[in-house]
Amino acid sequence: MSRLTVEGLVAGYGPQPVLRGLDLAVPQGALAAVLGPSGCGKTTLLRVLAGLHPLREGRVALGDRVLSAPGVHVPPERRGIGLVPQEGALFPHLSVAANVGFGLSRAQRREGRVEEVLELVGLAGYGKRMPAQLSGGQQQRVALARALAPRPGVVLMDEPFSSLDAALRAELRTDVRAALRASGATALLVTHDQEEALGMADLVAVLRDGVVAQLGTPQQVYLEPADLDVALFVGEAVVFDGRPGHGAVDTPLGRLTVTAEGVAGSGETERSRRGTVLVRPEQVRIDRTGREGVAAMVTDVLFHGHDATVLLRLGDGHHVRCRVQGPLPASRGDAVSVSVSGTARFFPAADQPVTNAIASPS
Numbered sequence: 245m246s247r248l249t250v251e252g253l254v255a256g257y258g259p260q261p262v263l264r265g266l267d268l269a270v271p272q273g274a275l276a277a278v279l280g281p282s283g284c285g286k287t288t289l290l291r292v293l294a295g296l297h298p299l300r301e302g303r304v305a306l307g308d309r310v311l312s313a314p315g316v317h318v319p320p321e322r323r324g325i326g327l328v329p330q331e332g333a334l335f336p337h338l339s340v341a342a343n344v345g346f347g348l349s350r351a352q353r354r355e356g357r358v359e360e361v362l363e364l365v366g367l368a369g370y371g372k373r374m375p376a377q378l379s380g381g382q383q384q385r386v387a388l389a390r391a392l393a394p395r396p397g398v399v400l401m402d403e404p405f406s407s408l409d410a411a412l413r414a415e416l417r418t419d420v421r422a423a424l425r426a427s428g429a430t431a432l433l434v435t436h437d438q439e440e441a442l443g444m445a446d447l448v449a450v451l452r453d454g455v456v457a458q459l460g461t462p463q464q465v466y467l468e469p470a471d472l473d474v475a476l477f478v479g480e481a482v483v484f485d486g487r488p489g490h491g492a493v494d495t496p497l498g499r500l501t502v503t504a505e506g507v508a509g510s511g512e513t514e515r516s517r518r519g520t521v522l523v524r525p526e527q528v529r530i531d532r533t534g535r536e537g538v539a540a541m542v543t544d545v546l547f548h549g550h551d552a553t554v555l556l557r558l559g560d561g562h563h564v565r566c567r568v569q570g571p572l573p574a575s576r577g578d579a580v581s582v583s584v585s586g587t588a589r590f591f592p593a594a595d596q597p598v599t600n601a602i603a604s605p606s
């Protein structure tokens with residue numbers, strides 16, 4: 245059983261701990277991405293899980309086996325956890341095969357485990373090469389093969405793609421995901437790249453202030469963020485101040501109907517509750533004819549290849565981002581009108597009752 249469980253984890257370096265009661269559970273065989281801003285404690289978490297840094301309070305367990313707890317510390321080499329560091333960290337004087345086989349017994353090497361994992365990561369036949377003869381992406385594949393070779397229950401990856409260019413990163417993400425699935429290992433991927441976390445993982449844990457602010461599927465953290473900070477961190481957003489009343493909220497993008505329980509028809513509608521209304525840029529629709537929605541001026545168009553961002557200024561001076569696919573709907577300087585499609589979210593201000601409401605255009 246390799247379900248990874250972290251309960252009430254407190255760990256750090258100085259008097260103020262970096263991790264402050266962190267809870268996290270990753271089911272067996274799942275790939276979880278740990279997403280958070282620089283310095284929030286992602287690497288510290290991996291180091292504690294790998295047994296390289298002590299915890300002060302809490303518990304780390306793999307299945308029923310406690311690995312770390314006050315008074316318990318299973319040494320790193322006996323945890324059944326493989327680590328892929330940020331930049332491969334291969335032994336430069338050892339061949340690929342020797343790097344991969346480093347942690348294996350002679351029997352395991354004789355059984356062909358090295359060739360097996362090299363094939364798993366797409367490097368069959370590369371055993372005799374030296375690390376210096378490999379590209380950055382290939383070196384990361386070897387690092388993954390080395391981590392997988394002893395059949396660990398858990399693989400930890402610390403920003404394994406950060407030194408690679410965008411095209412290589414995308415290719416490697418797909419291959420690493422497939423290799424991890426095939427190995428059956430539970431995996432934790434540390435990243436500060438939202439696209440990587442959302443695109444690769446089965447589960448995303450958003451770290452903030454030393455705890456997990458939200459743990460959910462990529463869809464959940466993007467479409468149903470636990471709070472405004474998570475919403476703003478995981479993807480782009482268009483936000484306005486709002487004060488729902490009578491089951492609707494007025495925004496510079498028009499009147500949005502507030503449909504969720506807690507605001508509409510609950511008796512609270514008359515009580516003014518200021519907060520933030522949030523829509524994603526892909527929900528903003530542009531109408532070239534200027535008939536549907538609110539008047540806006542296109543201030544810039546950023547073409548990304550697979551899609552484009554259209555920057556707009558509304559009549560009242562608000563700036564709005566819109567994401568569009570396919571043919572560009574407008575050019576810089578065009579007068580258009582904009583509206584919102586689908587549902588939006590309302591987050592009451594911090595000093596207000598904390599009930600998220602879903603708003604949709606009326």
Ligand SMILES: Nc1ncnc2c1ncn2[C@@H]1O[C@H](COP(=O)(O)OP(=O)(O)OP(=O)(O)O)[C@@H](O)[C@H]1O
Nearest residue numbers: 257258262280281282283284285286287288289436
């Ligand atoms: N060895 C250390 N001694 C003292 N403080 C440290 C040490 N290592 C990390 N820290 C501090 O602990 C905090 C968390 O660091 P950590 O490396 O875990 O963050 P991170 O989320 O992985 O950041 P990044 O995304 O930049 O890699 C930071 O404020 C960092 O300065």
